[in-house]
Amino acid sequence: MLKTMPPKSFLNYIWPMRVLKMRYKWFLVFVINFVSLGAFAQKESYIQSLNHKNHWVDSVFKKMNRRKKIAQLFFIRANTDKGQAYEDSVAKVISDEQIGGLVFFQGGPVRQANLINRYQKLVKVPLMITMDGEWGLGMRLDSTISYPFQMTLGAIQDNKLIYKIGQFVAYDFKRMGMQMNLGPDMDVNNNPDNPVINYRSFGDNKYSVAAKGIAYMQGMQSEGLLTSAKHFPGHGDTNVDSHLDLPLLPFSRERLDTLEEYPFREAIKAGISGIMIAHMNIPALDTTKKLPSTLSRPIVTGVLKDSLGFKGLIVSDAMEMKAVTNYFPEGEADVRAFLAGNDIIELSENSGRAIKLIRKVVRKGGISKQEFEARVKKVLAAKYWTGLNHYQEVSTGNLAADLNRPAAKELVQQLSDAAVTLLKGDANALQMNPLLKTAIISIGVTQPTVFQQELARWYPNSAFFQVGKNTPESELKALLTVLAQYDQIFVSINDTRARPASKLDYSIPVKQFITAIAAHQNSLFSVFANAYTLSTLPGIEKCSALLECYQMTDELQRSAVKIILRQMNPIGRMPVTVKALFYTGEGIRLQ
Known part of the structure; x- marks a missing residue:
């Protein structure tokens, strides 16, 4: 579809009493402030808290029978977009099983806050509430802030900004x-065709992934939120989605040690509170056929706990995923995950059945009394560390405003400004001539974009064109004839999908149209799509200037326009390599 539009001691002397009193007063103020700051700075981390006995934890543990202790290890699914019957069914499981926590998925913030308040009233030990928030609440909840995807953050060179996102x-x-975020993702995405990690990773450089993941984690933990790096030992080099089947990781132990495990090893050194285990078959670590790593004691306990010395929470990936249920049905997967060493068993198909099965295993001595006690107490210690020993209801007053505060929106724009990467061109190729006849084209959309509207304010002699994903070839040829009359062309490539894949869902004629425009003498492309899509657009590298902007958001579109207008310099760097076109770390800085 086509549309056209424009921060010598005084005790050695004898001082008058009044001066002494004044100095003594200020000395006391200094000491009090010093002690206060020291106490704040020395607030122990969750990992540190595990090194000593905890009266609350011991007291709660002693009051529970074996079944309820096991139930503390189970976290079940919750939503606020599935209706009253679904919410009631979850409430019944919580009440009957007295499970340890919830993992929330899609819904709305006020509805979820109300539901959390309702659910917490059903348990004797407060529930620990978690969610996948790799790019914030917006990953799951409507009407909330979405920070940039981790791949976009991978382009940012200042990790202090990543720490700030965490806060x-x-x-x-x-x-x-x-109380817990099931993130950050610390997979090294070195497979462009990865269908499940991809844009969720900080990139394909293990050092960058580790540094950014640690910054993000430390920001969150500094504010009292538990975190869970995922997906150990690394889900970045797979071409199978573990939601659908069991991926095979066929690499050597040496390769896994030096590449996939690297970010997790560094995160453990930095004090991360939790790590999520991936569902992958890894023969180099466990030769059992069709065994997901989540269910492998040699991997969960042998590698992660014993070899790497991780003492925090070990979280299974969702136990309802096909990578597990296809091979270990009827609760067998839950038992194996428990025996493997997972502390939190997430999203069991049937938590009631799983608790009964594990109770039999514990009763028969399938796990030592010491290990069982330590794992239950680890979950209880996490609840204590996050303040659930003094649980308070969520206030819904001003909730929407608090979650959409101006400072958060400003941070999103700041992050976007720092991410945009110039891959080709100079100052002249960027700005071009505002007086010349200008075409501003947005591809993959049917309505004018923020990119077009912002640029048009500075290019008065301009016209808008929209090209849909499947615009007929005849219309595209006609448009090329029209565009031949324009002196310069600005083009935005837009991926409107919620999850930007490595390949654009454009028709072949539309891709050929892009190739033709790139050959224009004065053409500037801004790609608001996954960096990997560059390899699927033949000839785009022939354009006069090229900006990689990673995803389609209003903020990134404004950032691109600011760079085009030379209101700021591009400072982003490629987080991944795109075949032979562009390489990790590449990016032009203008003087």
Whole structure:
């Protein structure tokens, strides 16, 4: 479809009494402030808290029978977009089983806050509430802030900004009554065709992934939020989605040690509170056929706990995923995950059945008394560390405003400004001539974009064109004839999908149209799509200037326009290599 539009001791002397009193007063103020700051700085981390006995934890543990202790290890699914019957069914499981926690998925913030308040009233030991928030609450909840995807953050060179995101995400989670974020993703995405990680990773460089993942984690934990790096030992080099089947990781132990495990090893050194295990078959670590790593004691306990010395929470990936249920049905997967060493068993198909099965295993001595006690107490210690020993209801007053505060929106724009990457061109190729006849084209959309509207304010002699994903070839040829009359062309490539894949869902004629425009003498392309899509657009590298902007958001579109207008310099760097076109770390800085 086509549309056209424009921060010598005084005790050695004898001082007058008044001066002494004044100095003594200020000395006391200094000491009090010093002690206060020291106490804040020395607030122990969750990992540190595990090194000593905890009266609350011991007291709660002693009051529970074996079944209820096992139930503390189970976290079940919750939503607020599935209706009253679904919410009631979850409430019944919580009440009957007295499970340890919830993992929330899609819904709305106020509805979820109300539901958390309702569910917490059903248990004797407060529930620990978690959610996948790799890019904040917006990953699951409507009407909330979405920070840039981790691949976009991978282009940012200042990791202090990544730490700041962590602080902001922690605020949002705690404001919602949640205690743990199932993130960050610390997979090294070195497979462009990865169908499940991809844009969720910081990139394909293990050092960058580790540094950014640690910054994000430390930001969250500094504000009292538990975190869980995922997906150990690394889900970045797979071409199978573990939601659908069991991926095979065929690499050597040496390769896994030096590449996939690297970010997790560094995160453990940095004090990360939790790690999620991936569902992958890894023969180099466990030769059992068709055995997901989540269910493998040699991997969960042998590698992660014993070899790497991780003492925090070990979280299974969702036990309802096909990578597990296809091979270990009827609760066998839950038992194996428990025996493997997982502390939190997430999203069991049937938690009631699983608790009964594991109770039999514990009763028969399938696991030592010491290990069982330590794992239950680890979950209880996490609840204590996050303040659930003094549980308070979530206040819904001003909730929407608090979650959409101006400071958060400003941070999103700041992050976007720091991410945009110039891959080709100079100052002249970017700005071009505002007086010349200008075409501003947005591809993959049917309505004018923010990119077009912002640029048009500075290019008065301009016209808008929209090209849909499947615009007929005849219309595209006609448009090329029209565009031949324009002196310069600005083009935005847009991926409107919620999850930007490595390949654009454009028709072949539309891709050929892009190739033709790139050959224009004065053409500038801004790609608001996954960086890997560059390899699927033949000839785009022939354009006069090329900006990689990673995803389609209003903020990134404004950032691109600011760079085009030379209001700021591009400072982003490619987080991944795109075949032979562009390489990790590449990016032009203008003087």
